[in-house]
Amino acid sequence: MDEALIKRHFPILDQEVNGHPLVYLDSGATSQKPNTVIDAISKYYKEYNSNVHRGVHTLGTMATEGYENAREKVRQFINAESTEEVIFTRGTTTSLNLVAQSYGRANVHEGDEIVITPMEHHANLIPWQQVAKLTGATLKYIPMQEDGTLTLEDIKATITAQTKIVAVTQVSNVLGTINPVKEIAKIAHAHHAVVVVDGAQSTPHMPVDVQDLDVDFFAFSGHKMLGPTGIGVLYGKKELLENMEPVETGGDMIEFVGLYDSTWKELPWKFEAGTPTIAGAIGLGAAIDFLNQVGMDKIHAHEDEIAAYALDVLSEVEGISIYGPKKRGGLVTFNIEGVHPHDVSTVLDAEGIAVRAGHHCAQPLMKCLNVSATVRASFYLYNTKDDIDRLVEGIKKTKEFFGHVF
Template identity: 70%
Template sequence: MDARSIREQFPILNQEVNGHPLVYLDSSATSHKPLAVLEAVDAYYRNDNSNVHRGVHTLGTRATDKYEGAREKVQQFINARSTKEVIFTRGTTTAINTVAHSYARANLEPGDEVIITPMEHHSNIIPWQQAVKATGATLKYFELHDDGTLNMEDVKKSIGPQTKIVALTHVSNVLGTINPIKEIVELAHRQNAVVLVDGAQGAPHLKVDVQEIDCDFYCFSGHKMCGPTGIGILYGKQELLEEMEPVEFGGEMIDFVHLYDSTWKELPWKFEGGTPIIAGAIGLGAAIDFLNQIGMDEIEAHDQKLTNYAMKRMREIEGLEIYGPAADKRSAVVTFNINGVHPHDTATALDSMGIAVRAGHHCAQPLMRWLNATATARASMYVYNTEDDIDQLVSGLTRTKEFFGNVF
């Protein structure tokens, strides 16, 4: 793939920040949107703006067709068996909470176990904390190796008859670690446990086939894969979604409403109460078209090449510590610290040179404690980044190190 020509399709990147050409290395927080996505959202509001499902007039029909067409694109993108298994949500967080509130609270009881990893985003920790508190179940954690990869021997020992749910990230938003999801799903299913995968960092970078993985739930967000903010996906196996109760009630998700009782629509709409995020879904559909045009295999290869290059160049900087596994075991994320420099100072200095990175705990405080770091800086890459961006980052880090070295 030609990242330079792809970059031209992202108008936001054609600007200066603090007098320097923008170098955007914060795609794990949110990715930018290509013209095709911007135009799809604009076209909906300009030409088709109407609520979906409820009307028979022309605008309503066009809006519904585009909204449901986007669902079909998602189904094909992740290879779900049916559009009934594709639920539109506000994002990964909402998707995980839906499973934790509906499935977990109905199926967990005292003595049962939910197992997650220390590398999870808070969105895949707190819902399970609350679910076990509400049901009397127990929350456990898999162990990590020193390089931030899962200890698979511990995984095999930990999953047992009491395990009812395993929930883990496909790709760590801090370490970039790519977890062996399929192997873990097989281990969990031997014990009749269900597996939820947080794909917020996986779906944008890796080819996802939920039937091949055989996970029970897979959650991801549109804004991290060139789509709009405020739209996400909960994939769930149809047989599990059928038995789950909705967690939001109101219009759109009902079949019949009586004075003292109501019935729900069939899948997927029983989980989509209220006016849905129509423009967001249409924009996500356009983003999927954009990614498919490039090819997910091409994107993964580009990510790997850029990650290799970034880690090689950054290791040239003395006193810079990189966290996490080797480049071939991670996705397009490099998290680091300069010895003696607070990551917020690092990020502020880089911003003065037009370079955008993230600094903080990255919504992963348990992992920060495991790393023995209060915070880190993070550079994350995507389809529009080039080796030139990495060179600018390395130059900026060198200047930052020199500046703070002189100050102190």
């Protein structure tokens, strides 16, 4: 893959920050956008800005076609069986809350179990805490190994006949752990439990086939996969979605409204109340076109190579602690001995290097790691080994600045 050629499609990367060429290593938080995505959003606003599903005029028809074409692109991208199973939301957090509030509250009862992992992002933890509190269910955790992985033995031991929901991230946003979602689904389904997957850190970086994984719900965000902010997706199996009640009600999701009762539209629109993020969906469709053109297999292989290189060169720097397994997604999380992660990020920023510092919306995981925060460098298709070399040099300058000897 020609990273230099790909990089030319991203105008934001062609700049200096604090007098240095920008090295963007924070794609786990949000990815940068190629010109094709920016142009697609601009074209919508310039040429056919209108609401969808309502007007029969030309602009309204064009907007509706653009919006629904994006849904079909998403369907193909994750291999959903039907566009009825593709719900547009504001992002992964909204998608997971929708499942928790609609399916969870209706189907989980006192004495039931909700199984999750210690590595979950808060978006796939707090909603299930709330469901457990409201229903009297028990929240259980699959034990995590020292390297941040899960074993099939522990998974089998944790999921029982009382388990109603298993909620798990496909790729940890902190450790980069790639969880065995397909195997987890098999174990959960053997106990008649429903599987909810946070795909925010996997969908942008590797091929995803929801039918092959056989998961029941799958959530992800557009802004982490070259698309705009404010648009996300909830995939759900049709038979489950049909039996769920909408969380939001109002315009565009109704079939009939009377003075005292209302009925809902069919899938997927019954879960999309109000004016949707039309430009966001169109931008997400353009992002999917870009990713497909490059090839998800190539992107995954490229990130494997970058992550492996980063692990190798960072391991050679004295005084660095690296968290997570050797086989991981495209990120490296670390700390420098004696230096607070926020200070590391500040010094790296002075060198034009953007990384993330903090608890990464995973405070229980930080407790498991016995730290309050970490530094995370996350990679994408536009990153190169030269970017990693810049990161290493920046870390050495950070150590020098804080009085370390290297």
